[in-house]
Amino acid sequence: MSDDASTFDRAAAVTRSLLGWGVVAGPFYLVVGLVLALTRSGFDLSRHALSLLMLGEHGWMQRTTIIVAGLMVLAAAYGVLRAIRDGRGLAIGILTGVYGLCLVLSGIVIPDPVAGFPPGAEGGVASAGGIGHLMAGALGFVALAVAAFTYSRWAAQRGASGQSRLGVVSAVVIVAGFVGGAALAQSPAGVALLWLAVLAGWAWLALASAHLYTVVPHPVIAERTRPDPV
Numbered sequence: 001m002s003d004d005a006s007t008f009d010r011a012a013a014v015t016r017s018l019l020g021w022g023v024v025a026g027p028f029y030l031v032v033g034l035v036l037a038l039t040r041s042g043f044d045l046s047r048h049a050l051s052l053l054m055l056g057e058h059g060w061m062q063r064t065t066i067i068v069a070g071l072m073v074l075a076a077a078y079g080v081l082r083a084i085r086d087g088r089g090l091a092i093g094i095l096t097g098v099y100g101l102c103l104v105l106s107g108i109v110i111p112d113p114v115a116g117f118p119p120g121a122e123g124g125v126a127s128a129g130g131i132g133h134l135m136a137g138a139l140g141f142v143a144l145a146v147a148a149f150t151y152s153r154w155a156a157q158r159g160a161s162g163q164s165r166l167g168v169v170s171a172v173v174i175v176a177g178f179v180g181g182a183a184l185a186q187s188p189a190g191v192a193l194l195w196l197a198v199l200a201g202w203a204w205l206a207l208a209s210a211h212l213y214t215v216v217p218h219p220v221i222a223e224r225t226r227p228d229p230v
Contacts, residue, residue: 011082013219018079022096022209025072026202032065042119046188049181050198051133054110056118063107070103076209083212088154095147096205102140109133114186138178141197145174148204155211163211170204173197 033050037043040053053062074097081093112130113121152167177197184190 007220009217009219012217015079015082015216016213016219018075019083019209019213019216020076020079021072022076022079023206023213025069025076026206028072029065029069030199030202033062036062036065042117044116045191047186047191048114048117049111049191049194051106051111051137052114052117054107055113055121059110063110066107067104070100070105070107073097073100073103073205076100076205079209080212083216084154086154088150088157091150092147092154095143095150098143099140099147099201102136102143106133106136106140109136138182141174141178141201144201144204145171148174148201148208151204151208160211163208166204166207170200173200174204 033053036053036058037045037048037050040056040058043053050062051066053059054066077093077097077100080096081089083089084092109129109132111133112125112127113123115121115123148167149171150167152164152171155161155163155167174197177193177195177200181190181192181194181197184193
């Protein structure tokens with residue numbers, strides 16, 4: 001690969017690298033979280049949200065996982081800003097960045113214990129920190145849903161019907177899953193709905209980032225062809 005400025009676009013390479021974190025963030029969060037969930041005593045995937053793994057002796061592991069995932073999302077958000085150079089791109093990038101920031105904040109402000117987790121906890125007590133954690137999560141889900149819907153409008157404008165449908169469906173599932181999960185908290189149905197929202201959010205970010213990766217010109221030929229900005 002040549003490093004000649006006439007054949008290698010470093011800006012395009014950086015943008016693609018940033019978007020790559022949007023693909024990696026979700027699998028990282030889910031794989032590490034599931035490993036911790038299956039190895040922590042007293043944790044029940046059918047009744048407990050992954051964020052509760054922040055509690056207890058080994059809670060630092062999940063806190064670190066959430067914060068690192070949030071930083072990955074922030075990197076991807078900056079990649080979106082660089083890839084889509086119009087008003088919708090600005091909105092998508094900022095909203096995705098808000099989601100990343102909320103992840104970081106929710107990894108710093110820990111949730112309240114619930115009955116049975118950590119082992120021996122009785123639950124039923126709402127602290128300022130616990131409320132802050134819930135608020136960060138709610139704001140993050142809303143921002144991600146709006147980002148997905150805005151992405152849908154951008155994709156529709158470009159004639160990318162599959163990506164447009166992806167954005168709309170993701171936005172609806174994220175909102176419905178989070179609202180349903182909050183309403184049925186700590187029940188198997190509520191946890192399942194929350195999982196649905198989480199999976200839809202990560203799936204949208206990964207697929208949208210992968211699509212934008214292909215839209216950004218390949219750095220080796222970008223300077224030769226000089227395509228118009230997205």
